[in-house]
Amino acid sequence: MSGPPELEVRIARPEDADGIVALVVDRIGDEDGPEARLTLDDPRFGPGGWTVAVAGDRVVSTLGLFPTRTRIGSVTVPSAAIEFVATATEFEGKGLVRRQLDLAHRISSERGDLVQWMVGIPYFYRRFGYEYAVPTPDTIDITAQSPGGADDVSFRVASIDDIDHILALQDHMGSSAMIVAEHHRLMWSWLIASPVYRVVVATRDDTPVGMMRIYYDESTPLVFDVAAADPGTFRSLLGEACRGRAGATVAMRPGLEDFATNMTSRTNDGYAYYARVPNPADLLEAIRPELNLRLTGSGLEIDDGELLLSLYRASIRFEIKEGQLGPVATGGRVQAPVSAGGSGVPPDLIAHLILGPLGALELERRHADVLLGQQRDLMDALFPSQTVDVQSWVWP
Ligand SMILES: CC(C)(COP(=O)(O)OP(=O)(O)OC[C@H]1O[C@@H](n2cnc3c(N)ncnc32)[C@H](O)[C@@H]1OP(=O)(O)O)[C@@H](O)C(=O)NCCC(=O)NCCS
Structure with missing residues (x-):
């Protein structure tokens, strides 16, 4: 049987x-x-x-x-x-x-x-x-009467031929954030073809100057992935999103903040994006050029020696020479990193440290097992609080 x-x-x-x-x-x-x-x-x-x-x-x-x-x-x-x-x-x-x-x-x-x-x-x-x-970022509720904006902007539904413009507009927007998780070209082709979203391109004299993705909920449209070169275009996009509706909800991102200073009806749902860093040493090694730029920019006087970052069950070390980190080395358990001259960050906060907005100091304040020790200034320079812009297929 x-x-x-x-x-x-x-x-x-x-x-x-x-x-x-x-x-x-x-x-x-x-x-x-x-x-x-x-x-x-x-x-x-x-x-x-x-x-x-x-x-x-x-x-x-x-x-x-x-x-x-x-x-x-x-x-x-x-x-x-x-x-x-x-x-x-x-x-x-x-x-x-x-x-x-x-x-x-x-x-x-x-x-x-x-x-x-x-x-x-x-x-x-x-x-x-x-x-x-x-x-998740703040959202702003707007009413159809409020946006205003430039009247020399036209709108059209995006086509596959717009992908290069879309990527350029998104790059421009992402440049306002320190950390950006961005849609792949493939993803844009599906979002454009998707019956679930309307991807709209704004043009001025036939040149793309902005874009957005709109999800038509039963009630209020949700507008996200907004990119705009200037405040007038931003407001025009919002006007277009509200067309035929009482209003819309707009997802903010770091590059939009300057355009939205007088928009006050903000909310935040308190949720968050998940991130996983499967191999912290590999990621830190990959971003070592960036970490070294941060050290150079910090103005800190850094003695030659070593940076020890204990993840408690494993550890990561960098040699420090002339103010710069050398190649990463991995090691075993370091239970008391502070007395060994290092810092401790538990492995389930490593994505917070590298990709999250809080930075090492705030993580130490919030978590009993984030211990920066004598390396506090160095860790602050390497992992400061930062702006983050995450694009995801669905809104969280
Ligand atoms: C949530 C879902 C994907 C889980 O699938 P699944 O095949 O039952 O998951 P697994 O059996 O592999 O679960 C792994 C473990 O997580 C646990 N688990 C399952 N759902 C869980 C939940 N919602 N929260 C916490 N733990 C959960 C399981 O009990 C299991 O625990 P164990 O390893 O200790 O025994 C499934 O229930 C589902 O399809 N839900 C509806 C669809 C959905 O909401 N998808 C997400 C939309 S993006």
Whole structure:
């Protein structure tokens, strides 16, 4: 007698595509199915960008692993964003997402990704090494009467031909933040094609000067990924977003702050983006040029010696010579880093330290096991409070 089919976790294949879409619709929502389909039908991505769990030939759990990039000051590192995580109801609690995350993290590491980003289920992903490192930005509620703005701006729905302009506008916007997680070109092509969003380009004399992505909730449109070259364009974009509606909700980002100084109806939902730094030493080594720029800019007098950063179960050291960090070295457990002349940051706050807005000093103030010791000034120079701009497929 044959028992229930074995549950296999693997990279998806073309024959899984319909099952993936059906499961996404069933467990995540009707509007998510067509978006999953766009990625599956795209020869640049396809089923090979997904993992599945299958019972026989039935897809019972899914996960999409998407490329993205994270800019940390002057250095950009390859990264991933995970979306469309779902398990068929009767297969829940069997470790299928855990197994797929293991596989996805392995694939992502093999690709050289140094950060994984995620939006989603409260608490769940903390179990897999994700930290709530970056709070969601404020939103502003505007009414159709309020925006004003330049009247020499025209609008059109974005097409695939706009992607270079979109990337340039997003780059311009991102330059206001110290840390930027940005959409990949592929992602923009799906967002433009998605029936869920309207991606709008603003032009002046036929030159793109701004853009936004609008999600039409039943009630108030949510406007995000806004990029604008000047305050007049920003306000015009908001006017366009409100067209035919009573108002809209606009997601802020660091580059918009100067344009929105007199917009007061701010709210924050208190949620956050998840980030995972699978190998802190590799990420720190990749951003060492940026860390050294920070040291140069700090004006600190730094003695030759060593920077010790204990993650308690493991440790990271840099030689310091002439005010600059040398190549990273990894070591074992350092339980009392402060008495060893170093600093301690627990591994589940490392994404907060490197990617989050708070900086080392504030983390020390908030967490009993962040201990900066005699290296406090150095750690402050390396990991200051910073502006962060995260783009995600869905709004958190
Ligand atoms: C949340 C969901 C993806 C979990 O899938 P799953 O296959 O049951 O997850 P796993 O069995 O791999 O769970 C791994 C562990 O997390 C636990 N877990 C499951 N859901 C959890 C939750 N919401 N919060 C905390 N822990 C949870 C499991 O009990 C298991 O614990 P264990 O390893 O200690 O035994 C699934 O319930 C689902 O599809 N939900 C609806 C779809 C959804 O909301 N998707 C996200 C939209 S972006």
